[in-house]
Each structure stands twice: as structure tokens, then as C-alpha cells.
Amino acid sequence: NAGVTQTPKFRVLKTGQSMTLLCAQDMNHEYMYWYRQDPGMGLRLIHYSVGEGTTAKGEVPDGYNVSRLKKQNFLLGLESAAPSQTSVYFCASTGSYRTDTQYFGPGTRLTVL
Amino acid sequence: AQSVTQLDSQVPVFEEAPVELRCNYSSSVSVYLFWYVQYPNQGLQLLLKYLSGSTLVESINGFEAEFNKSQTSFHLRKPSVHISDTAEYFCAARGDNDMRFGAGTRLTVKP
Numbered sequence: 001n002a003g004v005t006q007t008p009k010f011r012v013l014k015t016g017q018s019m020t021l022l023c024a025q026d027m028n029h030e031y032m033y034w035y036r037q038d039p040g041m042g043l044r045l046i047h048y049s050v051g052e053g054t055t056a057k058g059e060v061p062d063g064y065n066v067s068r069l070k071k072q073n074f075l076l077g078l079e080s081a082a083p084s085q086t087s088v089y090f091c092a093s094t095g096s097y098r099t100d101t102q103y104f105g106p107g108t109r110l111t112v113l
Numbered sequence: 114a115q116s117v118t119q120l121d122s123q124v125p126v127f128e129e130a131p132v133e134l135r136c137n138y139s140s141s142v143s144v145y146l147f148w149y150v151q152y153p154n155q156g157l158q159l160l161l162k163y164l165s166g167s168t169l170v171e172s173i174n175g176f177e178a179e180f181n182k183s184q185t186s187f188h189l190r191k192p193s194v195h196i197s198d199t200a201e202y203f204c205a206a207r208g209d210n211d212m213r214f215g216a217g218t219r220l221t222v223k224p
Binding site: 004044107 | 119154155156162203207211212214216
């Protein structure tokens with residue numbers, strides 16, 4: 001099993017450009033999450049999904065959109081990137097909402113100039 | 114909303130010394146508590162978790178944490194650290210709708 005994979009690993013954007021981050025998991029997990037990690041702030045939840053075709057807002061959803069068309073994939077989109085979105089983005093998945101472990105991908109380092 | 118506070122942003126210790134990483138949470142409902150570890154340039158990995166039952170939980174690499182409801186704490190401890198324990202440690206709590214992470218504690222073990 002590959003677990004949770006993220007594409008790309010690194011990306012540099014100019015302000016106003018758009019991009020999509022792809023998260024894939026092969027554990028048949030229902031729940032998937034997108035977080036951003038910033039120094040001194042830990043991880044903050046951007047959006048999450050409780051199953052195929054569903055999405056919900058997390059703590060910091062502004063400027064991001066997501067889609068879960070297939071159970072194994074969770075896409076994070078930036079329509080018009082801003083320097084404040086420079087961060088490391090982590091995807092995670094879990095099979096059980098409350099009690100199970102979240103499995104994290106290796107992260108995507110995004111820089112917006 | 115659930116919030117998690119890690120009281121130390123950095124903890125430097127010498128090899129073989131004991132260490133405690135402190136975590137407090139705020140909630141008026143039942144919580145499930147977790148410690149995750151992040152090694153450089155990697156994603157987070159679960160270290161241990163408290164769901165119910167015994168308030169003392171242990172990991173396979175010698176860490177333990179104790180759930181203290183009266184003090185709303187979930188401190189992480191290890192009696193003797195190794196160089197390989199150098200990493201960032203995140204305390205997390207799951208509330209009704211989401212998982213909240215603390216800001217992280219960077220543990221640096223020096224020889």
C-alpha cells in the first residue's frame with residue numbers, strides 16, 4: 001500500500017495563478033482532510049470530506065475549493081493564489097471519524113510570489 | 114470550539130535525559146486526544162492516542178501520555194530520550210466536528 005500520496009511535492013506560483021493539489025489514498029478511507037501548516041500555528045483544517053461526493057469547510061476555507069469525485073481522491077484548488085497561501089499543505093485520511101488514526105501524506109510545499 | 118495549547122514551542126534536552134512535552138485542551142464535551150510526531154520533511158505520524166479507559170497510554174518507542182480530565186491535560190513523557198527522538202510533536206484533540214492541533218513543540222535531543 002502506498003498510503004496517502006500528494007502531488008506535486010513542490011510548487012512556486014505567481015500571485016493570481018491557479019493550481020490544484022491532488023491527494024490520493026489506497027486504504028478505502030471514507031474521511032479525507034486538507035490542512036495547511038504554518039510556523040508557530042500547527043496544522044489548520046482547510047476543508048474535509050466525509051465520503052465520496054461530499055465536502056465541508058474547516059477552520060480556514062477562504063481562498064480554497066475542494067472536490068471529492070472519487071472516494072480515493074481529494075483535490076484542493078486555489079483559484080487565484082495569494083502570498084498568504086504560501087504554506088505546506090498536508091492531506092490526511094481516516095477510516096473512522098472519531099476514534100481512528102489520521103494518515104498523512106508527505107506534504108506539498110507551495111510558495112506564492 | 115475545541116482548542117489545544119502546547120505550552121512549550123521548543124524543548125532542548127540532552128540524550129538519555131527525561132522529557133515532558135505539555136499539552137492542555139479546552140472542551141466541555143468528551144474528547145479523543147492524540148500525539149503526532151513529525152520528522153523533518155515528512156508528514157505527521159501517530160505516536161499514541163487516548164480514546165477511553167486507562168488514562169495512561171503508551172507508544173511502542175517508549176513515550177507515554179496521561180489523560181488528566183481535572184486539569185484538562187495530556188502531557189507526553191519519555192524517561193530517557195535518544196537522538197532519534199529529535200522531531201516536532203503535535204498534540205491534537207477531536208471534538209464534535211473537527212480535529213484541532215496544537216502549534217507544535219520542537220524537541221531537540223543533543224549528544
